[in-house]
Amino acid sequence: MYMIIIIVYFIICLLILFYTISYIFYQSYYDFREAHHIRKFTSMISDQHRLVRDSGYIDRNHRNLLSKRLKKTNQLIAFEKALNQLEKGDTTTNTLYLKQLEPVILELVIHYRFHDQMIRAYLAYFIATYAKDNWRDPFIFRTLFSYMDDATIYLRQNVLLAMYQQPDPKLISKAFHYLTENNLFHHAKLIQDGLLKYPYDYETLIDTLWKESKTFHLSIVLGLIGFITYRSDRYKDTFYRMLQEKQVDLEIKTRLMRYFKKHHDVRVEPLLVSMASDINPPIRIVAVNVLSEYPSEKVIATLNEALTDDDWYVRRNASQSLLAMNVSNLDDSDVLVSRVNDLEEVPHYHLSVEGGVNR
């Protein structure tokens, strides 16, 4: 009995070993074939570039050929690599060339619907890489959207990246709703940095998304606020009103506060001053940090007070903020002679090392 089990294992493992070694040889062959395909595509695309430069149009046969060949994943990979190599050259010609491939892409998104998730994710990646200013047909993106059903994180991310490269904000909003409704986690940082890649009218995008923000999952809202912080100063009123509300999620609140570090608004100063003594340490930490952009006597007094806070990070941020303000009478203030001995370390360090009076 034991022998039989071990022999069965032995045979299966032998098969795995053969499979592994065969796979190595297959990959070498695959790489060789891929290099060959890349060379062929590069030459093909270069010919078409010449045609585009001469006549403005690509050869119809070339488009038909691509429609057929790019339905094979390995050909699509080789084509992408060839495009990638050529993209460094004449960008105008390449844009004109890619624009004329839109019908091919339309066919591909339909064809790839029936492939597995990894392959669909690759097509989404391909579209995300080259769609900007080239392919705008809503059908492409609506079909891509349908890829998201039961998608892996990689497929979702690639589809989202493709969505950010088309001009209709409503489709992006729809994608966010889909993530929310299906309770699919997508990291706030991925949302924020993905949105930052949107190449069209981002003010419209912001307005469209923000209108729907209450219906989005928290991580999407956080990413959206981060995106707005980088891109727009038109949200001072909205965010100011939100900051005054009591029932705002802590993470959202701290992100809103950070918005006012980048986009100065005098109305927020008293609010931030009061937040510097909030019972919640994260609020105090961010408040004293943001106050560095609001120099006034009241703020300096608040920050001085914060130097004796129980929380180490509040003290650290308060000292950094005081230094950022270049307070001229810092030597006379309580910063250097902290009221509590064991709290001296932070301001002293920042003064001497991080660009304070000694530098």
Add this chain to the structure above:
Amino acid sequence: MNLLIERLMEIIALFFVGYMIMYTTFLFFSVLFGAIRTYEKDRMMRLSNEIKHDYYMPISILMPAFNEEVTIVENVRRLLHLDYNLYEVIIIDDGSTDETIERLMEAFPFQSTSSPIHRRLPCEEEEAIYEAMMNNVNLTLIRKARGGKGDALNMGINASQYPYFVTLDADSLLQSNALEKIIQPVFADEQVIAVGGMVQVSQCVELKAGYVRKYRIPWQPIVGMQVMEYDRSFLASRILLDQFSGNLIISGAFGLYKKDIVIAAGGYKTDTIGEDMELVMRLHSFMLNSKGSYKIRYQPEAVCWSQAPETLRDIVKQRRRWHIGLFQSLIGYPEMLLRFRYKPVGFISYLYYWVFELLGPFIEVFGIFTILLSLQFNILNVPFMINLFLIYIGYGILLSLTAFFQRVYFQGIKLNIIDMIKAILFVVLENTIFRYFLSFVRVTSFIGYKKKRNSWGSIKRWKHNNGSRA
């Protein structure tokens, strides 16, 4: 009386055979899952199924060091050129008695500072702090009183400014994309609190700008056999245990942790040898006790190259330490089985480490000894036992070779015929001699272990010089 001994021997032989079957079953599933997962991962990378991102999470790299004068400068220099946007490097010198500090001060423009360190975790006092900015990377060097590796890491956590930290041995080299790869599970799943990277033997590679330029298996049998051993461990069992977030070890040589969770769990223990395993066990226990959803992942694409011992004396020292560390970690968390017996991490991982890793060497040595004794007295079915044992060894060879070749394609390594011959030779040696030698070493590791409870392991280091030894 003879009949009694015969019966006893038969029971022992039966137990030993049962153990071999259980272990081979585990190895079988390890390699099967390893094969499936590496194929899947390879395909994922070819099809750009990755979270590629321009602005990753900032990461603090913590490098505890004790008497690392030979390799530290070169290794820190390599850390300044990783493909990652925002990270800091914190070197914690744990009271070195050699010229570790002097070498670092000569090589980098360190300035003494009085940077305050927020002590969220207890650790020995710092004696001096130095800072430098190179290649846009903030370098911090902390000299502190000796307190052990766990203590040095706690100091590093206290001094770090970013929400995630990576631990890295001072003799280890990171592949250029290692940080980018190790953070990916965090983006993919918010429940991830720690990620283990793949550790490989650095004597095999020439790295240039963080990329593998050349891969050669060295001729030294001790190193070559460890290469095969690492492959089996990192490409088989860890991948299997990762299916249910059940890894109980993240190698101290390269792992990523969420700082807040580690601090909440109490940081590194300072009175243990296997502080890396102990921390992971505690994270499991902490999260399970607090009923929090969490995942501890293993990311084989994140590669770190670490020096393997080159002498028998060093490997004996290292394995003894590891085994004691394993023992300390396992006996510290009996609730993993008693309280969380219905969780896979309890009834699979915890039991696996007890039976196959901790007690395994004892069972193997005892089993071999008993079989030899039985053969001597002609009690057992000799041909059956010899066949069984040979199949067992052959099976081990097969699995190790599979794991090795899986890594070859997974890492895109180009091998020549000589390397393949070396691989086969070392796999055979490892499975027929080395494995049983190490079992014996591990069995004897408890002799006098209390005296060296939290000491650093001291293994002779060699300078990496584009892969060759200086």
